[in-house]
Amino acid sequence: MPTLCQTMSAKLIEGIPLAAQFRADIALEVQALNAQGKRVRLACIQVGEKPESLLYVRNQKKLCAELGIEFEVEMLPDEISQNALIQKIHELNQTPEVTGIILELPLPARINTFMCQRAISPQKDAEGVHPVNLGLLVYGVAHHAPCTAMAAYQLIKSTGVELRGKEVTVVGHSQIVGKPISLMLLHDFCTVTTCHIATKDLAAHTRNADVLVVAVGKPGLIKAHMVKPGAMIIDVGVNRIPLKDKDGNPVLTEKGKQKYATVGDVDFENVKEIAGWITPVPGGVGPVTVTMLLRNVTEAAKHDHGPNL
Ligand code: NAD
Numbered sequence: 001m002p003t004l005c006q007t008m009s010a011k012l013i014e015g016i017p018l019a020a021q022f023r024a025d026i027a028l029e030v031q032a033l034n035a036q037g038k039r040v041r042l043a044c045i046q047v048g049e050k051p052e053s054l055l056y057v058r059n060q061k062k063l064c065a066e067l068g069i070e071f072e073v074e075m076l077p078d079e080i081s082q083n084a085l086i087q088k089i090h091e092l093n094q095t096p097e098v099t100g101i102i103l104e105l106p107l108p109a110r111i112n113t114f115m116c117q118r119a120i121s122p123q124k125d126a127e128g129v130h131p132v133n134l135g136l137l138v139y140g141v142a143h144h145a146p147c148t149a150m151a152a153y154q155l156i157k158s159t160g161v162e163l164r165g166k167e168v169t170v171v172g173h174s175q176i177v178g179k180p181i182s183l184m185l186l187h188d189f190c191t192v193t194t195c196h197i198a199t200k201d202l203a204a205h206t207r208n209a210d211v212l213v214v215a216v217g218k219p220g221l222i223k224a225h226m227v228k229p230g231a232m233i234i235d236v237g238v239n240r241i242p243l244k245d246k247d248g249n250p251v252l253t254e255k256g257k258q259k260y261a262t263v264g265d266v267d268f269e270n271v272k273e274i275a276g277w278i279t280p281v282p283g284g285v286g287p288v289t290v291t292m293l294l295r296n297v298t299e300a301a302k303h304d305h306g307p308n309l
Contacts, residue, residue: 010274011262013234032125041070069294079135123303147292152177168174169195207226240262242258
């Protein structure tokens with residue numbers, strides 16, 4: 001069993017090969033379910049036409065096709081009322097061949113996102129964000145865990161490092177990442193500290209961590225001096241920053257537009273010299289997250305629950 005090493009540079013925990021392993025397993029499971037006459041189908045609800053969401057939906061469609069999962073998009077007008085949206089969700093809850101539902105965010109500001117997420121049947125909750133599924137996580141029996149938290153957890157497990165008794169610090173306490181990953185690691189008998197915007201001395205907590213999970217959305221938040229030598233670092237953050245050359249000038253595209261880079265919350269270049277293990281951004285948590293979404297959809301097809309609990 002690997003241990004947390006004390007010298008550097010850190011080993012990379014790469015998401016793409018791990019996601020590929022999960023995807024191969026999912027594809028086999030879908031085949032087996034189909035052979036039993038069970039369909040696996042993801043319904044994606046998109047309100048209004050936002051270019052970023054459309055790209056995300058296209059990627060989901062492509063991945064579903066690769067894994068043999070059926071895919072449908074419910075494209076709804078931007079001006080739809082909350083009641084009409086919830087009615088659509090209820091219809092999909094009652095449609096037996098649909099095994100997973102995803103509600104693309106953000107919704108228009110006048111719609112209460114939580115009310116709509118709650119309307120999705122817990123069994124079809126592809127993202128694992130329904131209060132029932134979050135509650136089951138407390139009991140350690142959730143079929144559908146939040147995808148990003150589960151992705152971070154699977155990346156940690158993929159290292160083979162023994163977790164029992166380890167000091168874990170989670171930075172960020174959102175419903176979809178910070179809180180659920182804290183619970184998952186608590187189940188593995190880690191000693192978990194969850195930090196957030198009101199934490200007084202963040203560095204004191206991060207320096208104490210054998211495993212540090214960062215899910216904030218602030219590039220460069222975690223610097224090398226905040227990391228324990230040999231620690232495992234899981235960087236969940238996704239931030240787009242303008243690219244600059246070595247003189248600090250903006251790097252432009254051929255058409256003269258600002259180029260952007262995607263970075264995490266961790267100062268990767270310096271932290272990798274201190275840490276024992278580290279996830280890259282991009283190529284770490286992201287590819288595993290979308291895979292966990294499709295795992296939830298496939299899991300749902302295995303269980304013959306009714307449309308509601
Ligand atoms: P969120 O905005 O809901 O929560 C941010 C958390 O960070 C809060 O708990 C807040 O208290 C805390 N925080 C803010 N500033 C802080 C500071 N200075 N010190 C300590 N804590 C601080 O965010 P989220 O939805 O959990 O997402 C977090 C990050 O993860 C974002 O960058 C998001 O883009 C990324 N994300 C990545 C994936 C993926 O698949 N890789 C999926 C979801 C989210």
